[in-house]
């Protein structure tokens with residue numbers, strides 16, 4: 001065997017090895033959690049666990065003796081569903097009308113900035129939403145609520161705001177994908193703009209809108225920290241708009257830190273139930289979004305123009321005045337979304353920025369045990385350490401997996417299909433489930449106590465699906481002739497990939513990397529029990545524990561003594577995440593330009 | 606077919622075709638260099654039969670899955686001549702062309718039989734596909750410069766075969782760009798992105814890029830179909846120049862182009878080679894009725 005051939009082989013093996021690592025990680029989560037949940041189902045009983053409505057855990061429960069605690073999660077299943085429905089009613093409906101507004105009614109000049117603002121909100125950490133709930137929403141609600149404002153209403157509002165960007169952006173995309181000919185046909189038949197929009201365009205985008213709502217449901221189901229901060233978390237049914245209740249994700253967060261033997265397995269089983277919910281949502285999404293694509297292509301290609309017009313005429317003949325109402329709602333929701341989202345930022349900045357200026361010790365001070373003054377400098381360092389290590393792990397593994405899938409395997413092979421599906425599912429798994437997995441594996445394997453290394457490993461698995469997917473997207477969009485051009489010059493596959501394909505895919509990969517950074521910084525649920533959650537001194541290394549910024553915000557706001565500091569931390573978080581978003585956008589478009597040779601100055605003929 | 610796919614990276618076995626002549630750039634012998642660095646086997650270089658760009662195909666058949674795209678094609682393409690492939694869309698011209706540098710290996714369900722010999726070597730036998738492609742260059746319909754500088758585009762092939770020294774690379778760039786008659790227009794922008802060039806320049810750069818590895822044969826698949834008349838003219842000039850010491854096989858839909866630049870013409874129809882002969886003869890006194898109808902523009 002000679003040098004060149006050996007190199008080709010080594011390359012392929014390296015890519016394959018990373019793909020295997022990736023697949024093992026995916027499979028490990030499912031298998032590990034499922035296996036670990038079996039004892040709980042056995043001991044507690046399948047039905048008692050799922051449909052029992054009394055959760056009274058006992059940390060001294062062991063498998064040998066009869067249970068002294070009681071483990072039924074039905075109240076939480078109901079709570080989760082109620083909160084999701086609430087979020088859908090508020091955020092889903094508002095999002096739907098906002099999307100219609102943006103697609104069809106928004107003045108041209110406002111369209112871009114508005115869409116941008118709404119997209120930015122997708123990047124804001126969930127702890128920040130939760131914090132906003134605590135400091136803004138709950139005080140308002142408590143003026144007329146029988147309690148301090150916590151409960152279903154507050155949860156639904158916060159979750160509704162959180163799913164808004166998801167619903168808006170996807171719905172908007174599918175509304176804009178409806179062929180313009182439909183609109184023209186409708187107006188040619190005498191419909192007004194409003195009527196054409198609501199009786200022809202919106203129905204045509206139905207499946208896409210449904211898919212966006214399902215994606216929103218997925219996000220609401222899996223949300224942890226924001227809910228924990230405003231729901232109250234007593235293990236009871238949600239009764240009415242107010243009153244403490246608990247969702248599945250919250251159950252894990254609330255009790256994982258001090259769980260006993262049976263309790264821990266019951267919590268893992270809770271995670272498995274959560275996984276099942278997500279799986280169902282994922283299936284529904286696949287089914288519906290597949291249909292959406294199919295429908296648009298069929299409508300434009302298969303069906304003759306005459307049929308489309310006929311269908312339109314039928315649609316137009318509804319003697320309803322609903323369209324006018326819809327128009328009003330679209331305007332109202334569009335404006336409401338923008339105002340709501342801007343006011344969150346405005347409020348937090350207004351409260352937080354003065355603290356940052358008055359108390360620089362918050363940022364730069366030294367931690368002293370027992371001191372009144374807190375400093376988030378150690379948290380900033382912890383965050384940076386986790387970001388660095390997790391990207392160092394996830395980016396190579398993810399990119400190489402994507403290369404293996406895209407360049408070395410046949411697209412239609414069963415193996416690749418399975419891997420892709422697994423990765424898709426993993427992308428929807430709630431972050432607290434990763435935290436749970438990280439705690440019972442990495443933390444135990446290494447020091448036994450939470451440490452930054454375990455936290456980084458945990459979150460790098462969480463990043464894998466996004467990195468694999470977006471790298472694959474970029475690889476697929478590499479101009480078709482380039483690979484052939486390189487091979488035709490006698491270059492081997494490895495050289496083709498490294499020297500031609502990868503550089504072209506770089507903008508996409510880089511922006512995925514930066515967005516992953518943002519994600520690590522904004523997550524908190526996966527870190528609570530892996531990296532650590534105590535605000536203390538500088539981490540002494542990766543095997544020391546440390547609270548990341550987002551976790552620090554959770555801690556600061558939870559204790560109630562450090563509200564000023566919490567505001568300031570929220571501001572810092574928002575600024576970092578938004579800056580990263582801009583950076584991602586900027587870098588990828590700059591690179592794109594350079595690759596296309598656009599800033600070469602004048603072009604000659 | 607799985608077996609065939611495996612072949613892509615293989616073929617470093619005993620006999621290695623197509624690399625026997627001196628591939629000199631002054632002191633630089635590409636192959637010698639490649640051998641020293643272990644990129645190819647020693648045996649490859651020591652073979653000393655004079656290699657030429659004669660292409661002999663006997664009874665070639667090709668299937669895409671169950672669809673037969675080439676049927677019993679036999680043809681002898683002479684060395685240092687330009688051969689044009691003409692025929693209506695979908696008749697298998699590109700398919701035939703891609704057989705000659707084994708780009709068809711990339712199509713998973715593609716199956717080939719028959720004998721393909723270039724320079725008296727069986728190119729579907731035990732050979733190194735990468736070396737084959739180095740010696741049988743290809744220019745595509747759509748210009749496909751790599752997203753890198755002009756310089757890096759031209760040196761891509763040489764670097765593949767182990768040349769790293771700056772001075773040698775500089776020489777290769779200058780020689781190839783001069784051959785492609787674009788040294789004057791590009792010498793001041795060697796380090797700018799090739800994607801900033803115009804379509805015609807990009808296509809000529811792709812030709813220069815192919816020339817940089819000193820191919821014996823250049824395959825061109827409708828190289829001017831995406832270009833304006835002036836760029837087309839330049840490329841035709843270039844072809845005439847190159848034909849002096851290279852074998853050129855060019856697919857074209859432009860009858861005038863075929864007449865202008867080719868010595869031989871092959872007419873394909875539905876996967877069959879209907880007629881092959883001197884261009885003059887094929888266009889003016891075709892032996893086959895179908896050829897006559899095609900070249901006079903009555904179908905296709």
Ligand SMILES: Nc1ncnc2c1ncn2[C@@H]1O[C@H](COP(=O)(O)OP(=O)(O)OP(=O)(O)O)[C@@H](O)[C@H]1O
Nearest residue numbers: 669672674692693694695696697698699700701712
């Ligand atoms: N990868 C492939 N898989 C299956 N069928 C193919 C493939 N490539 C080409 N074909 C089929 O083989 C036949 C010959 O294709 P080919 O591209 O060689 O035609 P062509 O003569 O080059 O046509 P054109 O002038 O349009 O370029 C066509 O019927 C085409 O549909």
Ligand SMILES: [Mg+2]
Nearest residue numbers: 698699700826
């Ligand atoms: Mg063709």
